[in-house]
Amino acid sequence: MATDQELELIHDPAYVNAVRLAGKGKLPKEKAGNFGIGTEDTPIFPGMHEASALLVGGTLQAVDYVMTGKSQHALNLGGGLHHGFRGKASGFCIYNDSSVAIKYLQEKYHARVLYVDTDAHHGDGVQWSFYDDPEVCTLSIHETGRYLFPGTGNINERGQGKGYGYSFNIPVDAFTEDDSWLESYTTAFTEIVEFFKPDVILTQNGADSHYFDPLTHLSATMRIYREIPRLAHKLAHQYCEGRWVAVGGGGYDIWRVVPRAWSMLWMEMSSNPTPTGPLSPEWLDTWQPDSPVTLPQSWDDPEGIYEPIPRRPEITEKNTLTVEKLLYPIRSNQSSSVKPT
């Protein structure tokens, strides 16, 4: 479990105290509101401090494994709570394990961190934590905030002060499909890692961009969950001697999407081939009785899980333009630095 001192790398002591009191049923209602807890999204529950500090501890443990060389990669699927703020809970997130982990990576290991967030919601808590810090680079690819919580993650949020130019956002259009999503992700991640040259990569692996996800409006399939970790894995080896920490995140179709997506992530991290073909019959037999929906029969989604998207060309073009605009500053810097003499 993360200690108070670790939590306070990012969080206000008054907030940690309020969460602890709330979890004991001792925080007055009117005070809870100031800290973003006791809301519909982030209600109070018994032991909420301990449960939240535990998952932060898991992410710190993952960091220690990687940075002390006990392991090249480490995964904490209980983490990825990217909406937590310094003094406020938000969007199901109480303590922000990724923000704490990045600060911990800076203080304990003096590492430059590239944070890559593929959750369908903008990774706002992490972005704002390091918005003025040029030693942390954040990249978030998410559904545009026009119709979706938290509403931020616009392309013009590029950082401030010394941190200007180290915050990257790709707000993709609603109904974006695999090809366009993957093209945006691959292009941006590949160019940003080359630009920033991190010591370690931290990926947030929310699994809520899938067409089936009930809270978002994207049209991705399992294909992206096979490819997301594949690229992260390759780039971690290419730029960071393998140092890669991964956490979970959102993912609200817990039956049809998350187990397959996160299994793919682990298989990729542990250098196993990502699975294909039918899902384990034992798994299906075990869980189908509990599931309110018919479980998928194979690792990949069959063709046609959704009706064709009529605006596909416009959406694709818009996303391509977004990525071009996003990367323009680092592309123009590169070309100016290699000018012939």
Place this chain on the structure above:
Amino acid sequence: MAKPSRYLPMTKDAVFVFSEELLTYKFSNDHPFNQKRLLLTLDLLKKRVLLLMRISSSQEWLPIRN
């Protein structure tokens, strides 16, 4: 490209950090954030995961094999 290492050499490919206690992060029965998905994932990965379980009262992580 990667800079010369300031860190120790690597010994394992990957570790999976897990404790059943992660499931205590639970707002309510009908809240969309549901960590039962961790169990569903682990079960799907069964026998493929080198698990590390953290014991609640101590600072140690014990490796266990499924």
